Amino acid sequence: MCKRILKSQTNTVSGVPFYKIGTFGKEADAYISQETFDEYRSKYNFPKKGDVLISAAGTIGRTVVYDGKPAYFQDSNIVWIDNDESIVLNSYLRYCYELKPWKASEGGTIPRLYNDNIAKAVIAVPSIEEQKRIVSILDRFDAICNDLTSGLPAEIEARQKQYEYYRDKLLTFKEVAAT
Incomplete structure (x- = not known):
């Protein structure tokens, strides 16, 4: 102290x-x-x-x-x-x-x-190698959740893909033959 x-x-x-x-x-x-x-x-x-x-x-x-x-x-x-x-x-x-x-x-x-x-x-207390593996995974999650420089771009990219998916689904129509 x-x-x-x-x-x-x-x-x-x-x-x-x-x-x-x-x-x-x-x-x-x-x-x-x-x-x-x-x-x-x-x-x-x-x-x-x-x-x-x-x-x-x-x-x-x-x-x-x-x-x-x-x-x-x-x-x-x-x-x-x-x-x-x-x-x-x-x-x-x-x-x-x-x-x-x-x-x-x-x-x-x-x-x-x-x-x-x-x-x-x-x-x-697992092995040092397992501790390193666990820390690596948790550090990546922490960065995604708390680091604006990595988390925000990843979130924007995910939302962009989601937007494109739903846009394509909503705007894709069956073609109807003209009579």
Whole structure:
């Protein structure tokens, strides 16, 4: 978990994006200085590129794969897995965690996900090759559904073919011999 950032250390204009629980996986609406980012990143634990980050409070279980770009994450509300990818690929783990296989702790004002909840999560772990195959398929579906540069053209092409099919069906008539 990252070191706590105080509101007085943030601004809404520029700097390194600071993701809070409400903006995690979306657009940041707060920023910290480059100096604070550099200091905290050198002193405290920080995710590596490719690590799976998980929201641990509020909207529990939202997952993001850290892209390695400068960004800072809200202390104990966002956690990450330091995972051994020789056993489970982070990209596979992300999809499994989107299924929310854990039991969140209840009782407080906001449900929380603790390290123990994550450690006790049970997921199927096929071979690395099978994980790669599954991730490849899910990545393609994700791109079609969420990436405008690939999904939208594919959808437009599919609708164009559908239009042409129904146009041809509706405008094809049997020829009637003139008498």
